[in-house]
Amino acid sequence: MSATERDRSLMRTFWGVSRFRKIGLAFAIVIAILAGNLWAVPARVMAEPLDAGTEAPAMTRFWVFHPMYLMSGTYLYPVEHYVPETDSIELAAIEALIRGMPEGTGYRFLGLPEATEVRELTIEDKVLTVDFSDDILQANVGSASEGALIDAIVCTLAQRQEVDKVQILVEGQPVETLAGHVDIAGPLEPRWDSIYRGFEDAYQHWAGGSMMVLQSMDIMVGHEDWTSRPNEELTRAQFLKMLVEILSLPEAPDDLEMPFADMDNHWSRPYVMRALAEGLIKADDYGADFGPDEVIPREEMAFLLVPARESYAEAHPDIAYPDPAEAPAFTDETEIGEKFLERVKECAQLGLLTGYPEGDFGPRRGLTRGEAATVLTRLIGVSGAGTMVVVSTPRPGAKHEGSTIVVLGSAAAFEGTTNFRLLDAERGVCFDDYTTSTHGMGFGAIGMSVDKSLLTGTPTLLEVYLISMEDGSEFRLTGVPIQVSEAPGN
Template structure:
């Protein structure tokens, strides 16, 4: 039996992935599902065809033929004893020496005490029994039996075959059908037998040791559940202010049990945008973005921080009121819009102003609505508030004319002719007509003159019509505007300027006569002032993967620009651009050239750049520094604050927890908000799922939903980080992982989050290496309550990289390092430990190093992680 085990080991160096010459068989073409196995076995002399050019892969296999394949595959010397073991296998039978050899090496048994049944077609369950005999698997642990023998037709399996079938499934030699049945009594084909033999030859030693119940190396204790160490939050978390304005911030500090504690707070401001006093009163000074940070020191020396994202708009230099003049009547209400502009002529919408009215003509209510109360002329003035001490007063006024809605006693009726004129309101055929019903297009702030004539019944301008009050109401995207003017020689001109893009319609009224038809004009957007481009599903692109380029652009007045986009790249030889039905959406398809690329978007004279990255292998996504974000992290921290923090630390990618077996796929909110902003910031996002693998098919289905999920912006996760910590049989891992691979193909980035090889040397490493592109071991070296050093951490990572390469060969390795505390004594890894771990990862050739987890790291841990150059 020792010789038999050696025979198995002897053939394991021949991997199925080796490129063999094409088979000589016409019925086994290239691409046939069993062609690699048949090619491998033909090259080794284990199998042959039934004729020179035919293999007959679908023919059923006899028990004698399978026994022969076993003996040949194990390279066993043929037994020379000519005394038959079975009565139905004489020494003249073609398979006699193979059946004799198989029997004496305990590979086979008969269908009865004296009969082997050599010409009977072999069943799948008997084939599994012979495989288990060949691999010397005598006992199968209950855990493997329960997890691997989960077929829906398990009751059809004979008792003697249940453990061998469970073993063959666990070892990856045989598996069930897509409908989760095993079909134990089905007869095996020649192609299926070749596949089974080929897989048997390549069963890894570590899997065999598990099934043979050999002693396992002692493993370190499981990592304890992390206890939160408290938190500091700041309110409000996002603020937008005008220069000179103030904002009070408050802080809530919690202890590890979630109780509010009162501790001293140290305030600071980044970005040079303003100042803050020791009470949390922030004063905005200079335009830009930054953070207000509260730092709290706990009694044991732990330092925690909370931050708010602050935007300060530049100091307003001038105001604009729309409309820029107003003619109305008593009782009418008109909405006034005010915009501010800084020294760079950048628009600041809805600045804080105080309204005032002169001339006793009315008042301005909340929201900038002017109410006309008394006929006369006056001004309405908006004065800016809150720009701070030393700032000059900024104000803007417009002229307002208010007419009576009804004539006053003793005054002429402005709607009637002067003495000596004919009555224009009589039924004499007079009517109103614009000189054009369409005055064309103008750009914002340009003036269009709407000319209106009073015409007689013959259609001629009545030049004798003077002093007639004409009321014009213009409706459009900025609401309703009322203007008034009087005719001069039968004509009246209304000069109008607008800033909102869209179509405006003008209607007029006058006492006694009607309008032929309304007039219209269109305001088109001005030159592009603000532009952005979003790349979906990601700024991280595989060669030949087509992505969309969604452009958003506005002019200086906030009007959306809807055409005129041109795309280019800093190297136009690295990809091609395409168009879509939407003129603001383009496409880009990169060629097979790896590396950063800059896409340029041009509208008119304005061009912006968008960096993207073309990657060719999964390891490219996780190179450098990464951070693990649990639900409580992404749920409780502002997105932009988090992204700014990650960028400042040089983080290139994050692992976003979005799904667990128990909780389901719950991370849609995080993906909708975080994913497009992270991509825009050049940060790759891996979907982090935790699968307990009790039902690997269910976990695979749930994971497929995560990968397929598309945010409203069109973004999707860049790859999968599968956290595999439970039910770690090769069978369960294979069923789960294969389900994902079958859906997304061989090139979808998949990272295996696993126990360290130094802790768990007997995990099914060959199965993990088969399906995952990158191994990410969780190396939490600080697992005892004692001091650790730089050297301790360095050696833990160094040893892990060596052990992992021993298990998975040259698979890329990404180290998950420790920045959380396993103990109640608040004993966190020191900055020296973090430095040692990261240096070992870099020296050992790891593709990257990520910290678990950044939001629970102490300041000294995070600062060391952030400052380490990768």
């Protein structure tokens, strides 16, 4: 039995238990996550050579834990890498970490100095010793970022059962620190609790995937208890801040005057000024006061989305947005304010909003955080499946000319494991990962990197699918059209 067949067999056995055992297992998994002890398990059991079958090149897969910076702290983002078969998983993994993630993901990844080289790797008594060139000492980072870089090195190298600790050397000698903040003189144990996880209350929520993608981009910031509170209503200032940050609007000129009397000392003043300067909002639409702390109604959300979508599309011409469709006839259309009606319809035509299942739009209802995450991910062209499994990279129509194809996103569904495949124009399979890419779970951060030499054709579609808990069957979630050059890049 190949590793692929074994993985599928184990997966089906896992998901094929009775409903009561699933509930118990799910409860145990949640407890393990909260205790911070589960993340090490999938990384350690999945790092092994993989025979992809007779039609595809033999490959090796492993995890790389890429350091990522957010306003709430620094974390390790798990990405499952697929490369041609290699004798040294550790060397391939640490070299992938040094190469880092590509530009344009929307995530703020931290990186080791590009010139860093691995001089030697040895394992003795479950201690892996890695010897770097002195280029690694050029990392100019603060204490938190240095800690994240070290955690990334240690977790990436300690993902197999043969390794318990990692000793870092530079030019053959132990060093006290890489950037002057964190002691690395002795062997280091992996800190699996530093691996990135999304909002705890986003799992199983219908908007969970969208919320976690915006969290990864530092657009949606959670509460101190690491919750997102998806059903909590947003204020006008909170929603405008997210729009301004998504659009990367420049700072307002110094001579621009604030037209609203209630904004002198409000925290959102800089964001309101940036929105005014770029024409996202107009003073005449609000009057003397902006009302930053008022709950923003859904009709006003739509009013702001139209110019925001135009601005984002102009700045990102490569994104292949869905073709406009006929707007639904909302049952409460007569309740939509005259000023907002046309923009509500335009948002619906553009696919930014769909209304409620009962057919109404709810124009005066307060916009919730989950609803905001949904429309904002659609605004930036992110592909999702019911917003529970969302792919943030690649965006539809993205061009891949490098040597790897990188997939990032978030999953909030526990009903199956999130999988990827690459299909050609005739829907032939160019690559199929056959495994969950949420670091061993059906929810959390999604990450996959495929070396283009492993492709058996030229893919035109990234397909995301789930494997059922009940019988191991699969069902398609979403497809992302992509453009990949035929010859591997450099």
